[in-house]
Amino acid sequence: MYQVSFSQNPNGFHIEGYPNAVKFAQPPDDLSKAYAHLWLHYEDLHFAHQCLSRLAEARPDDRILVQALWHSALVATFKCFQFSKARESLIRNNIYESGIQREVFDYLKNIRNKTVVHDENDWRQVLVGAVINPPSEPSKVEAALCFALSVGAPGQTDITNLGLVVERAIEWVQQQFDTKADSIVDELNTWSYDELTALPDAKLDVPTAASVGNTRNTPRR
Structure with a gap:
Protein backbone atom coordinates (compact mmCIF):
# COMPACT_ATOMS: atom_id res chain seq x y z
CA MET A 1 0.00 0.00 0.00
CA TYR A 2 1.01 3.62 -0.29
CA GLN A 3 0.17 7.11 0.90
CA VAL A 4 -1.12 9.50 -1.76
CA SER A 5 0.22 13.05 -1.72
CA PHE A 6 -1.73 15.77 -3.47
CA SER A 7 -1.93 19.54 -3.69
CA GLN A 8 -4.86 21.81 -4.43
CA ASN A 9 -5.05 24.10 -7.41
CA PRO A 10 -7.76 26.33 -8.93
CA ASN A 11 -9.08 23.38 -10.96
CA GLY A 12 -9.27 20.91 -8.09
CA PHE A 13 -6.33 18.86 -6.82
CA HIS A 14 -3.09 17.54 -8.28
CA ILE A 15 -1.74 14.07 -7.49
CA GLU A 16 1.96 14.29 -6.66
CA GLY A 17 4.54 11.88 -8.03
CA TYR A 18 3.16 11.47 -11.57
CA PRO A 19 4.62 14.40 -13.56
CA ASN A 20 3.75 12.93 -16.97
CA ALA A 21 0.10 12.17 -16.21
CA LEU A 40 -11.72 2.68 4.06
CA HIS A 41 -11.19 -0.52 6.05
CA TYR A 42 -7.46 0.14 6.16
CA GLU A 43 -8.01 3.64 7.54
CA ASP A 44 -10.29 2.35 10.32
CA LEU A 45 -7.93 -0.49 11.22
CA HIS A 46 -4.93 1.84 11.21
CA PHE A 47 -6.80 4.18 13.56
CA ALA A 48 -7.59 1.24 15.87
CA HIS A 49 -3.92 0.28 15.85
CA GLN A 50 -2.93 3.83 16.79
CA CYS A 51 -5.45 3.82 19.65
CA LEU A 52 -3.96 0.61 21.01
CA SER A 53 -0.45 2.06 20.74
CA ARG A 54 -1.53 5.10 22.77
CA LEU A 55 -3.33 2.82 25.22
CA ALA A 56 -0.06 0.99 25.90
CA GLU A 57 1.47 4.34 26.92
CA ALA A 58 -1.47 5.55 29.03
CA ARG A 59 -1.34 5.59 32.82
CA PRO A 60 -3.62 2.88 34.27
CA ASP A 61 -5.09 5.38 36.72
CA ASP A 62 -6.22 7.68 33.89
CA ARG A 63 -9.49 5.79 33.62
CA ILE A 64 -11.20 8.17 31.19
CA LEU A 65 -8.34 8.04 28.69
CA VAL A 66 -7.96 4.26 29.01
CA GLN A 67 -11.66 3.66 28.46
CA ALA A 68 -11.88 6.15 25.58
CA LEU A 69 -8.95 4.56 23.73
CA TRP A 70 -10.24 1.03 24.36
CA HIS A 71 -13.74 1.86 23.17
CA SER A 72 -12.39 3.69 20.11
CA ALA A 73 -10.17 0.75 19.15
CA LEU A 74 -13.01 -1.75 19.53
CA VAL A 75 -15.52 0.32 17.57
CA ALA A 76 -13.11 1.14 14.73
CA THR A 77 -12.04 -2.50 14.39
CA PHE A 78 -15.45 -4.14 14.31
CA LYS A 79 -16.96 -1.34 12.24
CA CYS A 80 -15.12 -3.07 9.39
CA PHE A 81 -16.99 -6.35 10.01
CA GLN A 82 -20.48 -4.99 10.72
CA PHE A 83 -23.23 -4.50 8.14
CA SER A 84 -22.99 -1.20 6.28
CA LYS A 85 -25.23 0.30 3.63
CA ALA A 86 -22.30 2.17 2.12
CA ARG A 87 -19.44 -0.32 1.94
CA GLU A 88 -18.77 -4.04 1.79
CA SER A 89 -17.88 -5.57 5.14
CA LEU A 90 -14.86 -7.68 5.85
CA ILE A 91 -15.66 -11.35 6.46
CA ARG A 92 -14.22 -12.98 9.57
CA ASN A 93 -13.70 -16.42 8.04
CA ASN A 94 -11.69 -14.97 5.14
CA ILE A 95 -9.12 -13.49 7.52
CA TYR A 96 -8.88 -15.61 10.67
CA GLU A 97 -8.16 -19.30 10.96
CA SER A 98 -10.66 -21.60 12.65
CA GLY A 99 -10.19 -22.28 16.34
CA ILE A 100 -8.61 -19.83 18.76
CA GLN A 101 -8.31 -16.95 16.27
CA ARG A 102 -12.04 -16.91 15.59
CA GLU A 103 -12.89 -17.49 19.25
CA VAL A 104 -10.87 -14.44 20.27
CA PHE A 105 -12.43 -12.42 17.45
CA ASP A 106 -15.96 -13.37 18.56
CA TYR A 107 -15.19 -12.63 22.21
CA LEU A 108 -13.93 -9.13 21.42
CA LYS A 109 -16.77 -8.51 19.01
CA ASN A 110 -19.24 -9.38 21.78
CA ILE A 111 -17.55 -6.86 24.06
CA ARG A 112 -18.06 -4.25 21.36
CA ASN A 113 -21.64 -5.22 20.55
CA LYS A 114 -23.03 -6.33 23.90
CA THR A 115 -21.12 -4.10 26.31
CA VAL A 116 -19.66 -0.99 24.71
CA VAL A 117 -22.19 -0.09 22.01
CA HIS A 118 -25.52 -1.68 22.96
CA ASP A 119 -25.24 -2.46 26.70
CA GLU A 120 -27.01 -5.82 26.57
CA ASN A 121 -24.99 -8.32 28.61
CA ASP A 122 -24.34 -8.68 32.33
CA TRP A 123 -21.04 -6.83 32.22
CA ARG A 124 -22.96 -3.78 33.41
CA GLN A 125 -25.58 -4.19 36.14
CA VAL A 126 -27.45 -1.91 38.49
CA LEU A 127 -28.47 -3.05 41.96
CA VAL A 128 -31.60 -1.36 43.31
CA GLY A 129 -32.50 -1.67 46.96
CA ALA A 130 -34.80 -0.19 49.58
CA VAL A 131 -33.40 0.67 53.02
CA ILE A 132 -35.87 -0.76 55.56
CA ASN A 133 -36.01 0.86 58.98
CA PRO A 134 -36.63 -0.94 62.28
CA PRO A 135 -40.22 -0.99 63.59
CA SER A 136 -39.45 1.85 66.00
CA GLU A 137 -38.93 4.37 63.20
CA PRO A 138 -41.89 6.42 61.94
CA SER A 139 -41.10 5.59 58.32
CA LYS A 140 -40.79 1.92 57.42
CA VAL A 141 -38.62 2.72 54.36
CA GLU A 142 -35.77 5.21 54.73
CA ALA A 143 -34.56 5.45 51.12
CA ALA A 144 -34.34 3.87 47.69
CA LEU A 145 -30.77 3.44 46.49
CA CYS A 146 -29.00 2.08 43.45
CA PHE A 147 -25.42 1.54 42.36
CA ALA A 148 -23.78 0.10 39.28
CA LEU A 149 -21.31 -2.69 38.72
CA SER A 150 -19.37 -2.41 35.46
CA VAL A 151 -16.59 -4.36 33.83
CA GLY A 152 -14.72 -1.29 32.71
CA ALA A 153 -10.97 -1.15 32.16
CA PRO A 154 -9.65 -3.80 29.76
CA GLY A 155 -7.14 -6.36 30.94
CA GLN A 156 -3.76 -6.68 29.27
CA THR A 157 -4.79 -9.96 27.63
CA ASP A 158 -7.75 -8.30 25.92
CA ILE A 159 -5.59 -5.40 24.75
CA THR A 160 -2.95 -7.76 23.37
CA ASN A 161 -5.54 -9.93 21.63
CA LEU A 162 -7.26 -6.97 20.01
CA GLY A 163 -3.87 -5.84 18.75
CA LEU A 164 -3.36 -9.25 17.13
CA VAL A 165 -6.84 -9.12 15.58
CA VAL A 166 -6.13 -5.67 14.15
CA GLU A 167 -2.68 -6.55 12.84
CA ARG A 168 -3.95 -9.67 11.06
CA ALA A 169 -6.80 -7.70 9.49
CA ILE A 170 -4.42 -4.97 8.32
CA GLU A 171 -2.13 -7.58 6.77
CA TRP A 172 -5.05 -9.16 4.91
CA VAL A 173 -6.45 -5.82 3.73
CA GLN A 174 -3.05 -4.68 2.46
CA GLN A 175 -2.64 -7.87 0.44
CA GLN A 176 -6.11 -7.57 -1.06
CA PHE A 177 -5.61 -3.86 -1.76
CA ASP A 178 -2.39 -4.43 -3.69
CA THR A 179 -3.93 -7.30 -5.64
CA LYS A 180 -6.95 -5.19 -6.55
CA ALA A 181 -4.73 -2.27 -7.62
CA ASP A 182 -2.82 -4.54 -9.97
CA SER A 183 -6.04 -5.96 -11.43
CA ILE A 184 -7.42 -2.47 -12.12
CA VAL A 185 -4.21 -1.46 -13.91
CA ASP A 186 -4.13 -4.71 -15.90
CA GLU A 187 -7.76 -4.35 -16.97
CA LEU A 188 -7.48 -0.69 -17.97
CA ASN A 189 -4.31 -1.41 -19.94
CA THR A 190 -6.45 -3.56 -22.26
CA TRP A 191 -8.57 -0.50 -23.13
CA SER A 192 -7.83 1.81 -26.02
CA TYR A 193 -6.33 5.22 -25.29
CA ASP A 194 -9.54 6.88 -26.46
CA GLU A 195 -11.56 4.78 -24.01
CA LEU A 196 -9.25 5.74 -21.17
CA THR A 197 -9.33 9.47 -21.85
CA ALA A 198 -13.13 9.29 -22.17
CA LEU A 199 -13.43 8.19 -18.55
CA PRO A 200 -14.77 10.92 -16.25
CA ASP A 201 -12.38 12.83 -14.03
CA ALA A 202 -12.12 11.39 -10.53
CA LYS A 203 -13.86 13.63 -8.03
CA LEU A 204 -15.17 13.76 -4.48
CA ASP A 205 -18.44 15.18 -3.20
CA VAL A 206 -18.08 17.89 -0.58
CA PRO A 207 -19.85 16.81 2.65
CA THR A 208 -22.29 19.26 4.22
CA ALA A 209 -24.36 19.51 7.37
CA ALA A 210 -27.40 18.60 5.28
CA SER A 211 -25.84 15.29 4.18
CA VAL A 212 -24.96 13.98 7.64
CA GLY A 213 -28.14 11.86 7.87
CA ASN A 214 -27.92 10.45 4.35
CA THR A 215 -26.32 7.23 3.13
CA ARG A 216 -23.54 8.20 0.76
CA ASN A 217 -23.31 6.99 -2.80
CA THR A 218 -20.34 4.69 -3.21
CA PRO A 219 -18.95 2.78 -6.17
CA ARG A 220 -21.31 -0.13 -6.63
CA ARG A 221 -21.96 -2.92 -9.09
Missing part, protein backbone atom coordinates in the same frame (compact mmCIF):
# COMPACT_ATOMS: atom_id res chain seq x y z
CA VAL A 22 -2.50 13.83 -18.46
CA LYS A 23 -5.60 12.78 -16.51
CA PHE A 24 -6.75 11.38 -13.17
CA ALA A 25 -9.68 9.25 -14.30
CA GLN A 26 -12.47 7.51 -12.41
CA PRO A 27 -12.54 3.77 -13.27
CA PRO A 28 -15.94 2.10 -13.69
CA ASP A 29 -17.71 1.11 -10.48
CA ASP A 30 -17.32 -2.61 -11.10
CA LEU A 31 -13.55 -2.13 -11.00
CA SER A 32 -13.27 0.43 -8.23
CA LYS A 33 -15.86 -0.67 -5.65
CA ALA A 34 -13.83 -3.24 -3.72
CA TYR A 35 -10.68 -1.14 -4.05
CA ALA A 36 -12.34 1.90 -2.47
CA HIS A 37 -13.86 -0.11 0.36
CA LEU A 38 -10.55 -1.78 1.20
CA TRP A 39 -8.98 1.65 1.64
